[in-house]
Amino acid sequence: DAGVIQSPRHEVTEMGQEVTLRCKPISGHNSLFWYRQTMMRGLELLIYFNNNVPIDDSGMPEDRFSAKMPNASFSTLKIQPSEPRDSAVYFCASTRQGGQTQYFGPGTRLLVL
Amino acid sequence: DAKTTQPTSMDCAEGRAANLPCNHSTISGNEYVYWYRQIHSQGPQYIIHGLKNNETNEMASLIITEDRKSSTLILPHATLRDTAVYYCIVRVPSNQGGKLIFGQGTELSVKP
Secondary structure, three states: OOOOEEEOOEEEEOOOOOEEEEEEOOOOOOEEEEEEEEOOOEEEEEEEEEOOEEEEOOOOOOOOEEEEEEEOOEEEEEEOOOOHHHOEEEEEEEEOOOOOOOEEOOOEEEEEO | OOOOEOOOEEEEEOOOOEEEEEEOOOOOOOOEEEEEEEOOOOOOEEEEEEOOOOEEOOOOEEEEOOOOOEEEEEEOOOOHHHOEEEEEEEEOOHHHOOOOOOOOOEEEEEEO
16 A cells, blocks of 8 residues: 555745645545644644544634545645745544554645745 | 653664653543654654553564553664654544644664
8 A cells, every 4th residue: 555645745835825735545544634743833633534524623723724525535734825834744644443543644844935 | 631751852772672661640541552653754653552451563562550650662672763753642542532642752862
């Protein structure tokens, strides 16, 4: 299996622009998680889905962030408008429903200027 | 979820056992102890987890004290590639809504 796939791997954008991060979970996994990692705050859970349905979005920082999972093999995390404080590494992870092990993707490194 | 306390950093000589401690004195009866690690510039990687009994797999061993208030992750023969940040996490099972909440972890440096 290819593992969790994230794109792009690196993104540089200007403040105010829309940013879309993409994730393809491992085939057969039906839980998907979005995390953000910064030096100041460490690794934080933003939102997670079970069977394409958002279960807990309490970690989403504000209305500028939105996440969707239109089908079992694809999810997006969108930031609109982006701000410099959104600069971070964003990780996607997946697991089988009820599974105890989360498998993480390589991350997207976002820099907002 | 219960909080954990880990040393900020540790060193280990290559080939020797690395013993990484974790305190979780407020752990509840149904909470598991998980260990993940993050090698620089990569996503976190699952290592091992346990509830009460000691566990061993191809990567590591997990020793949990009888009162479950602390645990130790053991890498039996550390290599340079084991240099990473190691996270100890306690959580209820995912089918009970448990989430992974990462702390600051222990930065392990394996030296030649």
